[in-house]
Amino acid sequence: MKRIFGAKKTLPPPPTLGDASAKLETRTAGLDEKIKKLEVELAGYKEKLKKAKGPAAKTLKQRAMAVLKRKKMYEAQRDQLAGQAFNVEQTSFAIDSVKDTLTTVDAMKAASKTLKTEFKKVDIDQIEDVQDDLADMMEDMNEVQDALGRSYGIGDDVDEADLDAELACLDDELGMDELGLEDSTPAYLQPADPAALPEQPTNLPPAPDANPAAAVDEFGLPVAAA
Numbered sequence: 001m002k003r004i005f006g007a008k009k010t011l012p013p014p015p016t017l018g019d020a021s022a023k024l025e026t027r028t029a030g031l032d033e034k035i036k037k038l039e040v041e042l043a044g045y046k047e048k049l050k051k052a053k054g055p056a057a058k059t060l061k062q063r064a065m066a067v068l069k070r071k072k073m074y075e076a077q078r079d080q081l082a083g084q085a086f087n088v089e090q091t092s093f094a095i096d097s098v099k100d101t102l103t104t105v106d107a108m109k110a111a112s113k114t115l116k117t118e119f120k121k122v123d124i125d126q127i128e129d130v131q132d133d134l135a136d137m138m139e140d141m142n143e144v145q146d147a148l149g150r151s152y153g154i155g156d157d158v159d160e161a162d163l164d165a166e167l168a169c170l171d172d173e174l175g176m177d178e179l180g181l182e183d184s185t186p187a188y189l190q191p192a193d194p195a196a197l198p199e200q201p202t203n204l205p206p207a208p209d210a211n212p213a214a215a216v217d218e219f220g221l222p223v224a225a226a
Contacts, residue, residue, distance in 0.1 A: 017092045024085040031078040038071040 045064035052060050 017088055017095070021085060021088045021092070024081050024088065028078055028081045028085065031074050031081065035071055035074050035078070038067050038074070041067050042071065 042064060045060055045067065049057055049060050049064070
């Protein structure tokens with residue numbers, strides 16, 4: 001059968017945007033090289049035209065005009081290729097954006113399914129029961145703390161009136177301390193301030209010895225004055 005109808009031809013795969021972009025860049029680079037060469041040639045003609053006169057100047061001018069036309073043509077072609085390259089880049093960007101969008105949507109769908117599956121495992125009633133149990137345990141702990149904090153050795157027959165009176169006395173004592181009245185010693189019995197005493201005079205004659213050595217007998221006893 002293959003000999004009669006021939007084998008089916010396999011078509012080559014269509015070019016990708018990357019292939020098109022690479023080809024456009026290559027063609028644009030070739031046009032840039034041609035334009036640079038023409039610019040160098042035009043610069044040479046300009047230098048020659050400064051010195052040439054008569055028919056030679058006319059000939060140089062015609063050649064320069066031909067080079068300038070070619071340069072303009074190459075620049076127009078380069079601009080066309082630049083426009084094509086821009087369109088290719090925009091198309092590639094749009095395709096990548098669509099792919100990213102589809103990836104995001106698929107990820108969100110998968111996340112939504114997972115969330116629904118996991119949420120089904122949550123029992124609201126069980127959570128409320130746990131909260132109630134925790135509240136009860138906290139109340140029990142408070143009762144335990146109150147029991148442990150009780151004071152021993154204090155009878156229940158203490159008169160509240162006596163406690164109030166003692167508290168009032170404590171308040172009075174605290175008030176006296178704040179006013180600086182804690183020392184109840186009279187002022188005339190308190191030691192005098194040394195700074196307030198008068199200075200001792202220094203021009204007085206020396207006082208006689210008021211306690212001369214007393215005469216003693218052989219036994220060391222004082223002898224009475226005659």
